[in-house]
Amino acid sequence: MSTGLTAVPFVEHTKFWAKKKLTGVTGNIYTGLHEFEDMAFVIHLLQKDDVFFDVGANVGSYTILASGLKEAKTIAFEPVQNAFEILLANIELNKLQQMVKCEQMAVGSKKEVLFFTNDEDTTNHCVENASANTTTVQAIHLDHYYPELCPILLKIDVEGFETEVIKGASNILASTNLKAIVIELNGSGDRYGYDDADIHQQLLSLGFLPYLYDPFQRKLNPKNHFNGFNTIYVRDIDFVSARLSSAKPFVIFNEKI
Template identity: 30%
Template sequence: MATLERVPGFAHQWDALELVRTAVLSVRRRVADRYWAARGRRPVTVDRLSVVFELDGREDARFLRRFLEIEGRMLADLFAELRPEDVFWDIGAAGGFYTVFASAVLDERVSAFEPNPDVRETLHRRVETLGTDPLLFECALSDSTGTAALDNPDRERDNWQGTPSLTTDPGPAAVSVETRTGDELVASGEAPRPTVLKIDVEGAESLAIEGLSDSLAHEDCRLVYCEIHRESELRRSPADYGSSPAAVEDSLSDLGFDIERLEDRGGEYLIKATKR
């Protein structure tokens, strides 16, 4: 029996068969990543919706695979719920996978928000392959308009798959980004009011929701998917912004939503908030 330290304070017992299975699965994944990278594109089908993703090398292929492994359940639930008349906001769009899928259903009624400069080139490139024209906002949605530091001290600068967070204590790799409130964008006419949202902002969930409170309270806004980080020394959570996971859920409940725990991933969990 082998013991492997995976994260600080956590030990996992592995028997010989499990080690072999893990090694085989790792090899199969690497082979698949190389295959799709060589093809330069990968078709993906979710809930009978098929989308072809253009790929820029093996790292891009790996990230798409990891996205489907981690986000597959939420993605399937979301697209079972989407209606042709919906307006979708992808908050924390990263490489644009949700944006691409939503655009295939909703045409141009999609708005994507991504402040990370390391990922925006990939986001723009992926969107350019679509036959639609979603709105792209190079800002972080927060509780106020201005600027903030976006930081992830543990990521390499050229590794755009990192998950940077807004911070008041920036490290040497931090970059300055624009912050906007969702309600301001709606009021100014820069973005249509959302009916369905996906929020994945690496711990700053409370800030994004506070800046969207009027839009979320509107009767047309019917569904919110939100990733909520548990408090951890490894990455930021609502506690770093004066909130808590429970307070994030309470804020959505106060805005008229019923909360359902959709999936638990250990360090974070996903909720589905449905307007009452």
């Protein structure tokens, strides 16, 4: 595992390993939750023993919240070795080995071998050709690898490879067990010739609608389009709204939310 790491308090009793320039977690030190609305949505939605898929887990901020704080069962996918090692260390730090399964794999539309950059921290991504700064990674697709499991919540943050993940998750996306998706649509798919608007239209066709979440009001506010960063898509608004409104508050910076 990388050296120079320090254990830092996270939300309530959880914690994470951090060091300078480890941007997957250091933002939490300064802001409490570095993706505040989206992380609060995850915390308020999930309950004990729910299934959560963290696709593109990096070092595990969302996984720690889902399993460490809410006791959900998480499957966390992270293809890049350095991030994966810290992800495993964070699971051990929070004693979540029985609740989290970590997979050093990429997620796409089929089983294949892919090349990933390994020196770009949170923006490591799939590339066409191997080089000195790439890692060879086995890729799977969600429908094949976990046919017996369907998450209530799916988080996808794969630096432009979101279209491939969606292609390989048609059964999961069609299941009524899946209530919500948090997905990053920031234009990175352009590097692969993909248009985020196509993902948006596909999710709409499956009954998902985009929302902004207000954690203080526990309210989902409808949007007409996806954000330029993370977007929350919800299919069963009544179920999700009931979960959000009834969730136990969490404490961050001495404030209940």
